[in-house]
Amino acid sequence: MGMEWFVLALSAALVVWVVVQYNALVRLRNQVRNAWSQIHVQLKRRHDLIPNLVETVRAYAAHERETLDQVIRARGRAVEARSVGEQAQAEGELSRALGRLMLVVEQYPQLRANENFLALQEELTSTENRIGFARQHYNDSVMSFNTRVQSFPAHLIASAFEFREAEFFELEEVADREVPQVVF
Amino acid sequence: MWEAIRRNRRRSVVLLASLAGTLLLAGGAMGALVGGSAGALAGGLAGVAYATLLAVLALRAGDRLLLAGLGAQPVRARDCPRLRNVVEEMAIAAGLPRVPAVYLLPLPQPNAFAVGPDPERAAIVVTSGLVKRLRRDELQAVVAHEVAHILNQDVRFLTLAAVAVASTTLFSDLFWRSFGLGGRVGRLRRVRPGPAWAWFALAALLALLAPLAARLLYLACSQDREYLADATAARLTRHPESLARALEKIAGVRTPARAVPRALAPLYIVNPLQVSFGNGGFATHPPLEARVRILRKMAGAAYADYERAYREVQPDGALPPGPWRSGPTVPVQAPAAEPQAEWVARVREVEGMLGARADWIVLRPCLCGLRVRIPRNLERESVRCPRCGRVQWLAAARPAAAGATTTAAARAALRYRRRSEGWEAFRCACGKALQLSPACEASRLRCPACHRRIAIEPAAAPAHTA
Numbered sequence: 038m039g040m041e042w043f044v045l046a047l048s049a050a051l052v053v054w055v056v057v058q059y060n061a062l063v064r065l066r067n068q069v070r071n072a073w074s075q076i077h078v079q080l081k082r083r084h085d086l087i088p089n090l091v092e093t094v095r096a097y098a099a100h101e102r103e104t105l106d107q108v109i110r111a112r113g114r115a116v117e118a119r120s121v122g123e124q125a126q127a128e129g130e131l132s133r134a135l136g137r138l139m140l141v142v143e144q145y146p147q148l149r150a151n152e153n154f155l156a157l158q159e160e161l162t163s164t165e166n167r168i169g170f171a172r173q174h175y176n177d178s179v180m181s182f183n184t185r186v187q188s189f190p191a192h193l194i195a196s197a198f199e200f201r202e203a204e205f206f207e208l209e210e211v212a213d214r215e216v217p218q219v220v221f
Numbered sequence: 222m223w224e225a226i227r228r229n230r231r232r233s234v235v236l237l238a239s240l241a242g243t244l245l246l247a248g249g250a251m252g253a254l255v256g257g258s259a260g261a262l263a264g265g266l267a268g269v270a271y272a273t274l275l276a277v278l279a280l281r282a283g284d285r286l287l288l289a290g291l292g293a294q295p296v297r298a299r300d301c302p303r304l305r306n307v308v309e310e311m312a313i314a315a316g317l318p319r320v321p322a323v324y325l326l327p328l329p330q331p332n333a334f335a336v337g338p339d340p341e342r343a344a345i346v347v348t349s350g351l352v353k354r355l356r357r358d359e360l361q362a363v364v365a366h367e368v369a370h371i372l373n374q375d376v377r378f379l380t381l382a383a384v385a386v387a388s389t390t391l392f393s394d395l396f397w398r399s400f401g402l403g404g405r406v407g408r409l410r411r412v413r414p415g416p417a418w419a420w421f422a423l424a425a426l427l428a429l430l431a432p433l434a435a436r437l438l439y440l441a442c443s444q445d446r447e448y449l450a451d452a453t454a455a456r457l458t459r460h461p462e463s464l465a466r467a468l469e470k471i472a473g474v475r476t477p478a479r480a481v482p483r484a485l486a487p488l489y490i491v492n493p494l495q496v497s498f499g500n501g502g503f504a505t506h507p508p509l510e511a512r513v514r515i516l517r518k519m520a521g522a523a524y525a526d527y528e529r530a531y532r533e534v535q536p537d538g539a540l541p542p543g544p545w546r547s548g549p550t551v552p553v554q555a556p557a558a559e560p561q562a563e564w565v566a567r568v569r570e571v572e573g574m575l576g577a578r579a580d581w582i583v584l585r586p587c588l589c590g591l592r593v594r595i596p597r598n599l600e601r602e603s604v605r606c607p608r609c610g611r612v613q614w615l616a617a618a619r620p621a622a623a624g625a626t627t628t629a630a631a632r633a634a635l636r637y638r639r640r641s642e643g644w645e646a647f648r649c650a651c652g653k654a655l656q657l658s659p660a661c662e663a664s665r666l667r668c669p670a671c672h673r674r675i676a677i678e679p680a681a682a683p684a685h686t687a
Binding site for chain 2: 071072079147150159160166170173174178
């Protein structure tokens with residue numbers, strides 16, 4: 038009698054363990070996916086903000102056409118980018134173009150006193166921060182998911198149910214941290 | 222993170238169970254004293270019902286009661302974009318399921334706290350003094366600390382702990398009033414020695430110890446939460462220095478805390494000004510100086526860095542279990558620059574927000590930069606800027622006044638008197654900035670934006686030519 042019960046209990050414990058591990062992996066993977074969609078929400082937010090910003094700046098600094106055009110072109114490329122690598126590059130470029138625009142704006146005190154522009158600038162700063170934080174959260178989630186997938190007992194479950202390691206999202210480092218630093 | 226959350230959940234369950242048990246025993250004991258075994262049953266049931274009622278009430282409506290009692294006002298996005306943005310940024314950084322609601326408490330003392338039964342229904346409350354005094358990165362650090370409390374589910378536990386303290390205190394009061402020295406001692410004399418005395422001893426013991434135990438538990442639990450929340454805040458913002466500076470600023474303003482409204486007396490220990498972010502001296506929080514020193518000693522922004530710094534500053538202290546050893550190294554990053562770093566701008570923003578509720582309207586800034594605030598129902602067509610004397614028309618500020626008739630009246634009334642012979646700028650009633658050159662001799666012009674006619678009157682003749 039004893040042996041069957043022992044085997045039964047053992048296999049029940051095994052099933053429970055597998056279910057727990059599997060659920061933990063699913064939770065982490067969903068966290069990664071949520072974090073990824075959050076990045077996209079924020080990038081979209083930035084894309085939506087730019088036409089308004091460009092129009093406001095144009096009203097005061099119409100002859101900075103080249104800088105403005107660069108921003109618009111960079112936005113166009115960022116909107117159209119499809120692959121992750123392409124997107125990271127286009128967004129980096131957009132960040133640089135925006136950084137240049139913000140430097141140009143320094144020369145127009147009237148523009149900087151403009152209520153509408155100040156509101157836009159706050160939104161832009163916040164959007165840059167959000168993108169940064171969304172990326173940070175995404176990378177943190179990827180880190181804990183990957184650690185889980187790679188570490189030993191969970192690794193068995195992960196490979197059995199085809200949980201693949203997620204990819205980190207890295208903008209070009211220099212461009213990325215340079216941009217939001219609008220100096221006054 | 223998950224250890225902390227699990228620990229909080231476990232503690233919440235244990236707390237609720239022991240609260241229900243205590244009240245069951247206490248109610249039973251008191252009931253037995255009055256009416257034997259039937260009384261014991263009734264008393265026990267009443268005790269459990271009371272505990273359940275309190276817990277449900279606290280979790281369902283505790284936050285709303287608290288906010289309403291304190292007079293906190295909800296902050297909408299257009300009221301204070303900076304504050305809303307900072308909260309949304311930190312919610313994103315923490316991966317909260319929903320952006321917490323934001324409330325502003327009109328109070329000069331800088332402070333903040335978080336309420337809410339769970340991360341989905343959490344709210345962050347900041348005082349107006351905090352928003353005025355802190356720079357963007359400092360505000361962000363404080364908000365990150367509160368978001369950390371929400372993330373670690375500290376808030377729910379603290380609410381329950383407060384309920385435990387309040388209800389055990391109430392029981393204790395009830396007991397001493399009914400059976401204590403000043404109460405109906407005579408009734409006890411008539412009770413024969415025996416089981417009743419045992420009941421009395423049990424009830425007395427509980428009445429003495431339960432409130433004390435609840436309070437001690439509350440204090441012990443709230444202390445180490447602060448360290449964990451600080452560490453999480455540093456990790457979320459990647460910049461411990463901001464939080465250190467914010468804590469210093471908060472500590473630097475030692476105006477006496479306003480008394481908590483008596484309406485909140487049942488939840489008294491949830492002193493809103495101490496729940497999660499008080500200044501140093503309170504027992505619910507570790508000494509502020511230590512917290513600042515730990516933050517300053519951090520080499521990176523990871524939990525491991527916080528733990529190392531903590532060991533340096535408090536070699537014989539003990540951190541609560543948490544994610545201290547987990548995670549990779551996280552470098553410190555400089556926060557983004559603030560678009561408007563001006564203290565004056567912040568004060569205006571907050572005052573404007575509070576004023577908006579008092580039915581003031583803030584005009585578009587005058588060309589000299591001054592923002593003029595007027596009562597909404599001011600019966601005038603224009604006001605003069607108190608700083609530069611430029612006329613400001615109110616037509617654009619009150620679009621919904623009375624439709625076409627007022628617009629016509631406003632059009633007729635646009636009359637600008639020049640103040641000098643030189644360059645001059647003013648705003649049309651539609652808000653368009655117009656400039657007059659010294660050579661301009663026109664007696665009227667048309668606003669290029671709204672096509673209103675504006676009469677230009679020459680400057681008053683200087684005295685000596687008159």
